[in-house]
Amino acid sequence: MGPWGFVGLAYGIVWGAIVIYLFSLxxxxxxxxxxxxxxxxxxxxxxxxxx
Amino acid sequence: xxxxxxxxxxxxxxxxxxxxxxxVVGLYWSLVVAPPDAYQGEVQRIMYLHLPSILTAYLSYFLxxxxxxxxxxxxxxxxxxxxxxxxxxxxxxxxxxxxxxxIWGRTTWGVWWTWDARLTLTAILLLIYVGYxxxxxxxxxxxxxAVAGAVLGIIGFLDIPLIHMSVYWWRTLxxxxxxxxxxxxxxxxxxxxxxxxxxxxxIGFLLLYFYLLSLRYGLGETRAQIRAxxxxxxx
Amino acid sequence: MELLRQxxxxxxxxxxxxxxxxxxxxxxxxxxxxxxFVFHFSFDIEPDRVAxxxxxxxxxxxxxxGTLGLTQIFQPERENHCLDALLMSPLDRGAFFLAxxxxxxxxxxxxxxxxxxxxxxxxxxxxxxLLPQLFLVNxxxxxxxxxxxxxxxxxxxxxRARELLLPLVLxxxxxPVILATIRCMENIMRVGALGDAVPWLRLxxxxxxxxxxxxxxxxxxxxxx
Numbered sequence: 001m002g003p004w005g006f007v008g009l010a011y012g013i014v015w016g017a018i019v020i021y022l023f024s025l026x027x028x029x030x031x032x033x034x035x036x037x038x039x040x041x042x043x044x045x046x047x048x049x050x051x
Numbered sequence: 052x053x054x055x056x057x058x059x060x061x062x063x064x065x066x067x068x069x070x071x072x073x074x075v076v077g078l079y080w081s082l083v084v085a086p087p088d089a090y091q092g093e094v095q096r097i098m099y100l101h102l103p104s105i106l107t108a109y110l111s112y113f114l115x116x117x118x119x120x121x122x123x124x125x126x127x128x129x130x131x132x133x134x135x136x137x138x139x140x141x142x143x144x145x146x147x148x149x150x151x152x153x154i155w156g157r158t159t160w161g162v163w164w165t166w167d168a169r170l171t172l173t174a175i176l177l178l179i180y181v182g183y184x185x186x187x188x189x190x191x192x193x194x195x196x197a198v199a200g201a202v203l204g205i206i207g208f209l210d211i212p213l214i215h216m217s218v219y220w221w222r223t224l225x226x227x228x229x230x231x232x233x234x235x236x237x238x239x240x241x242x243x244x245x246x247x248x249x250x251x252x253x254i255g256f257l258l259l260y261f262y263l264l265s266l267r268y269g270l271g272e273t274r275a276q277i278r279a280x281x282x283x284x285x286x
Numbered sequence: 287m288e289l290l291r292q293x294x295x296x297x298x299x300x301x302x303x304x305x306x307x308x309x310x311x312x313x314x315x316x317x318x319x320x321x322x323f324v325f326h327f328s329f330d331i332e333p334d335r336v337a338x339x340x341x342x343x344x345x346x347x348x349x350x351x352g353t354l355g356l357t358q359i360f361q362p363e364r365e366n367h368c369l370d371a372l373l374m375s376p377l378d379r380g381a382f383f384l385a386x387x388x389x390x391x392x393x394x395x396x397x398x399x400x401x402x403x404x405x406x407x408x409x410x411x412x413x414x415x416l417l418p419q420l421f422l423v424n425x426x427x428x429x430x431x432x433x434x435x436x437x438x439x440x441x442x443x444x445x446r447a448r449e450l451l452l453p454l455v456l457x458x459x460x461x462p463v464i465l466a467t468i469r470c471m472e473n474i475m476r477v478g479a480l481g482d483a484v485p486w487l488r489l490x491x492x493x494x495x496x497x498x499x500x501x502x503x504x505x506x507x508x509x510x511x
Contacts, residue, residue: 003093
């Protein structure tokens with residue numbers, strides 16, 4: 001592998017990993033937000049039932 | 052709570068856009084504008100990744116330390132979220148640093164790994180904070196996990212200078228000084244554009260780091276809110 | 287000083303418990319000796335290389351043996367809610383930390399006092415005169431191990447896979463101690479004195495002092511779980 005090959009390998013791995021992590025973060029955040037909405041709506045329902 | 056979200060999102064978006072801009076400019080400078088190194092040739096360009104990523108990792112671990120200390124002192128959840136987020140991103144950047152260092156070493160020394168001070172230290176750093184993440188995930192109770200993490204976050208950071216010293220002494224007492232290390236490249240031949248490329252790349256990494264941190268922090272916040280709601284409902 | 291008085295109280299309690307059953311001590315001792323045998327088979331140690339490998343082999347043995355002891359260290363308190371009782375008492379948590387580290391240190395010293403001469407016998411080392419110096423260096427290294435290990439043992443108390451997690455978090459942090467102790471021991475075995483390893487000794491002492499202090503200060507928060 002020539003010098004530019006190694007440079008490409010390094011830059012490719014780094015930025016690839018960062019992009020993957022970014023998407024992982026966004027997906028985890030979406031999942032958490034959905035979960036939060038679900039928990040909050042359950043709370044709204046139960047408090048509504050109590051009154 | 053819902054009213055804050057759009058403003059926060061917008062701020063994060065701006066940060067992200069700035070980071071992207073700096074990164075693109077940095078890439079251009081690193082790969083096109085800056086000349087190849089007189090001794091190492093093109094592969095020296097890996098330095099524009101390597102130095103910023105390890106410095107960002109150190110910053111991250113410092114934030115873990117601060118967050119841990121504040122959490123033990125004031126017990127505010129936000130400090131714990133900061134520490135946990137900084138540790139996770141720190142591990143990412145440390146792992147990337149090792150990979151970059153390994154590739155760079157392969158091109159300059161012909162081997163994928165060597166037990167020189169820099170690589171060894173980075174590997175130890177990775178082990179410590181991977182341990183931090185494992186510790187937190189293996190403790191069921193969220194509050195206990197936070198305290199445990201905070202203690203490790205403080206002790207780990209305090210130990211780093213000692214580890215640094217011991218590994219450097221260990222390696223430099225036995226290695227002949229003629230071995231060239233990528234980070235000790237002769238600086239008398241530094242082209243000013245190389246310095247600029249380094250600075251721009253570093254700024255790009257820094258902005259990216261804070262962008263990732265803000266996202267990860269938001270995730271931590273949301274999880275804390277879920278937990279708080281659940282606890283309320285159970286009572 | 288009040289701190290020391292409380293420490294000695296707690297320490298005496300643990301020593302009394304251990305003396306009655308001698309569980310930890312015996313297990314640690316036999317495990318340490320067993321490791322020496324395993325090393326001999328694994329490394330196929332030749333007589334001319336033994337002296338050079340001695341510090342490393344001893345310390346590998348002590349690290350694993352010590353970790354074994356550390357996982358047991360809070361066992362007495364976990365039974366019958368003793369931990370809660372202790373925490374509700376007005377005892378200084380720092381004293382609790384010092385007592386636990388001290389207890390583990392004493393166990394390890396006893397183990398080392400037997401294992402090191404045993405090593406000399408098994409591997410036919412002639413340098414018996416160096417043992418006092420080696421013990422001293424070992425003592426400093428073992429102190430560092432016990433101090434940091436007690437803190438780590440406390441924070442991993444409620445974790446799953448605790449026996450694996452404890453070494454995982456402890457060993458990277460122990461690297462200065464491992465390097466410093468072994469380098470000092472190597473010099474002692476090679477030239478009979480510390481020689482140029484004095485900086486290592488200073489590092490070791492510094493490590494011990496720093497984390498002893500940190501441990502005393504921080505244990506309040508560590509052990510409330």
